[in-house]
Amino acid sequence: xxxxxxxxxxxxxxxxxxxxxxxxxxxxxxxxxxxxxxxxxxxxxxxxxxxxxxxxxxxxxxxxxxxxxxxxxxxxxxxxxxxxxxxxxxxxxxxxxxxxxxxxxxxxxxxxxxxxxxxxxxxxxxxxxxxxxxxxxxxxxxxxxxxxxxxxxxxxxxxxxxxxxxxxxxxxxxxxxxxxxxxxxxxxxxxxxxxxxxxxxxxxxxxxxxxxxxxxxxxxxxxxxxxxxxxxxxxxxxxxxxxxxxxxxxxxxxxxxxxxx
Amino acid sequence: xxxxxxxxxxxxxxxxxxxxxxxxxxxxxxxxxxxxxxxxxxxxxxxxxxxxxxxxxxxx
Numbered sequence: 001x002x003x004x005x006x007x008x009x010x011x012x013x014x015x016x017x018x019x020x021x022x023x024x025x026x027x028x029x030x031x032x033x034x035x036x037x038x039x040x041x042x043x044x045x046x047x048x049x050x051x052x053x054x055x056x057x058x059x060x061x062x063x064x065x066x067x068x069x070x071x072x073x074x075x076x077x078x079x080x081x082x083x084x085x086x087x088x089x090x091x092x093x094x095x096x097x098x099x100x101x102x103x104x105x106x107x108x109x110x111x112x113x114x115x116x117x118x119x120x121x122x123x124x125x126x127x128x129x130x131x132x133x134x135x136x137x138x139x140x141x142x143x144x145x146x147x148x149x150x151x152x153x154x155x156x157x158x159x160x161x162x163x164x165x166x167x168x169x170x171x172x173x174x175x176x177x178x179x180x181x182x183x184x185x186x187x188x189x190x191x192x193x194x195x196x197x198x199x200x201x202x203x204x205x206x207x208x209x210x211x212x213x214x215x216x217x218x219x220x221x222x223x224x225x226x227x228x229x230x231x232x233x234x235x236x237x238x239x240x241x242x243x244x245x246x247x248x249x250x251x252x253x254x255x256x257x258x259x260x261x
Numbered sequence: 262x263x264x265x266x267x268x269x270x271x272x273x274x275x276x277x278x279x280x281x282x283x284x285x286x287x288x289x290x291x292x293x294x295x296x297x298x299x300x301x302x303x304x305x306x307x308x309x310x311x312x313x314x315x316x317x318x319x320x321x
Binding site: 109 | 282288296300308
């Protein structure tokens with residue numbers, strides 16, 4: 001084994017990853033929250049109203065970052081599910097299953113804020129067009145994966161079955177992304193582009209990008225917190241988890257005594 | 262300030278959007294903490310049952 005794989009195995013061992021994830025996750029939440037507040041200030045206060053949509057356009061600062069995160073979380077989940085199915089790496093199983101609820105939360109926000117944005121702009125809360133329908137299907141796939149994972153008793157078998165479903169659901173991802181180009185839809189096309197100039201003013205772009213960064217950090221904060229719990233569950237019989245459970249119990253007892261005393 | 266909250270007449274759409282964003286993410290933050298407590302509590306119960314069984318000896 002070379003130095004890199006050795007390092008990888010050490011980091012990937014549950015007790016080690018649990019510790020690292022605790023520190024890293026706290027930073028993700030903290031920095032994400034800070035950038036999010038800055039982004040919201042830029043988006044809600046500093047950015048001028050849109051010349052066509054007035055102040056309603058300000059929904060973009062949460063709608064678009066959450067939509068990106070719904071797809072990003074899926075990509076992350078599917079990549080880890082693939083690794084888990086091929087190489088049977090325990091940590092990847094936990095990471096894949098931890099990312100599903102976060103992705104579902106972001107997808108849910110995307111759908112609701114989109115509906116709240118569509119009503120004043122299009123005059124309808126909902127239409128069955130390609131972008132909206134494929135995004136709704138994305139939410140259902142997420143819920144299906146979570147449901148399947150919770151329905152099977154054995155945690156590792158559950159993760160493998162749900163991971164397989166996650167890989168099948170990948171077909172929906174390009175449909176969500178390209179739906180605005182492939183079909184005639186009410187939904188507007190991409191505003192921000194990686195290649196070529198974005199169709200948005202700088203005063204609106206920087207808060208949007210800041211919000212995108214903040215939601216990414218939030219995703220990893222939540223992912224790591226969930227992964228930690230998943231590892232505790234999976235390694236329930238091991239010594240390192242027993243030590244954490246007992247320390248937590250002692251802390252809860254001391255806390256209770258303080259409140260009652 | 263009043264202008265800010267009025268959102269150019271779109272307050273009824275903009276603020277509920279932001280409310281949903283914050284509520285859902287707050288739930289997302291609390292959920293793993295609650296789950297962690299439940300998992301550890303369950304584990305402690307299992308440990309306690311095992312140690313009490315060992316100290317009293319196996320039932321004949």
